[in-house]
Amino acid sequence: MNKSKLGLPIGTTLDRFIKQKEDEFSSATGELSQLLRDIALAGKIINKEVNKSGLLDITGGFGEKNVQGEDQQKLDVVADIRFTRALKNGGMTCAVVSEEEQEIIHLNPNCRYVVAIDPLDGSSNIDVNVSIGTIFSIYKRISPVGGPVQDEDVLQKGTEQVAAGYILYGSSTMLVYTTGRGVHGFTLEPSLGEFVLSHNKMKSPKDGKIYSINEGNYFAFDEWVRAYVDDCKKKGMTARYIGSLVADFHRNMMKGGIYLYPNTEKAPNGKLRLLYECNALAFIAEQSGGVATNGKERILDIQPTTFHQRSPLYIGSSEMVEYATSFIKADTVAG
Template sequence: MEDSRIALPIGTTLDRYIKKKQDEFQYATGELSQLLRDIALAGKVVNREINKAGLINIVGPIGAQNVQGEDQQKLDVLANIRFIRALTKGGEACAIISEEDEEITDLNNDGKYVIAIDPLDGSSNIDVNVSIGTIFSIYRRVTPVGTPITKEDVMQKGNEQAAAGYLLYGSSTMLVYTTGHGVNGFTYEPSLGEYFLSHPNMSIPENGKIYSINEGSYSSFSTPVKSYVNFCKENSYSGRYIGSLVADFHRNLLKGGIYMYPPTAASPNGKLRLLYECNALAFIVEQAGGSASTGEQRILDLQPEELHQRTPLFIGSKNMVSKVEEFYGV
């Protein structure tokens, strides 16, 4: 056998890639690079806990609710602890906004970045071994370093993100992120404990044939949403809905498609949170050539007014999102 086939190259590690690309970061002084490494490390720890969850009794509800009024799962709480601990010890984040915490966590340090995070997306799928994930946004604070965190630091539009990404815990664990210079995906190799570049320069097809929506709420959808769903059916699109936002988004990012969470009778403002779910994925999808909208407005242009503000979301292939907006009359 040829030597070249015996020892094939294993690829570019996340750490090496970040160092190589650091000059692309605005204000590049190393903090943002280290922040991404801290998130990647916490992702390794959470991945480990998820993989052994059924063996050490950390599946199922914990018996409490988060600020959203949703039942917390044991792994929700564990993931929140792991990410906050990693970000606190890293020192680059000055404040953390988490789905699991009612208030801002002010770290009272000289960090330059505000992190908004959903530590474990897809809680309803934890106990049935279906893909789940972590979503994060990174903003550069706007007030002077060392001063108390203010509303101005936290309530920033999505178009002001310095970086955003997600971790997907599925058949393999992946970290996908952008710093505003395209989207790249890294797959975790557990035997080496490293993320390797596996999906460089990710782009979403302009058109797709997949639509992802909870059709169980169809009767309470608005007329524009019903019209678009009917349009998908009439054109023989495939309905694919996992119920984990990250998993549905990731599939559509690779294959082309649209994910939709519109207003419903139960959630008149939509269910997904602007600061730590929608903004991050909207930044990623636009960097990959797609679109994200409320149906009437670009997600990244929304001005947050509340920490846990909800918004409708239509996200994915550009032409599919545009078609939804047509039904809304935009």
């Protein structure tokens, strides 16, 4: 037997990859690396609970509403607990801002990093076995270490992110993140319980044929959005909308596409949250060669004023986003 066919390598694990990147910088303290490991650990736990949710009786509604006024699912609450606990026990996070909590969750005041997180995006899809995800954004605090975390530590522009990423719980579970030096994707190898590098230096196609939007709100959109959607249909483009932000974004980044979540009559400021949804995905989009805007300005340049601030979002392949937003100018001229 040819020995070369035995003991084939499994690839680079997330831990090893993080350590390699850390070694490239003499000033690295290891804190951010540990923080990413903490998030990965919580992601593994959530993956297990998502896969067994029907057996564990944690599907369906929790019976309460979150800070956004949305019905909480049981897994929303479970994921919020798991990630907060992992970040607390990891000892590298001074505070967490979560979609599920009204105020800042204060952890260790002697730490330098703030985490903004949507613990479980698209959780209503759990009951019908559709892909869901976690979105996270990491900032370095502004106020002195050791003191209480201030609002200014959280309310930072997306340009100040030191890392961002998401975990996609789908046919396979993937963790995708960036620290501003490219986008890297890791797939969970379930028998080993390890995230293994599967997508190194991910790049989004400049153009594509997929548009993702909830067309049920068509008549509530601004005129320019309707005009763009009509244009997509006339060109025979492919409409794909899962209703899970992470899944829609991931597909479009891989294949080339645009995701649109405009403001509507009921949500004049948009629906997606700037701090822990838009900023994180915008950082990843730009690092992979894509574009993210609210229709008027770059997402990463927006100064947040509240923890749960909402924003419209147009994100994806650069040429598609630029073409879509050109309809705003045409609409303005026509107006």
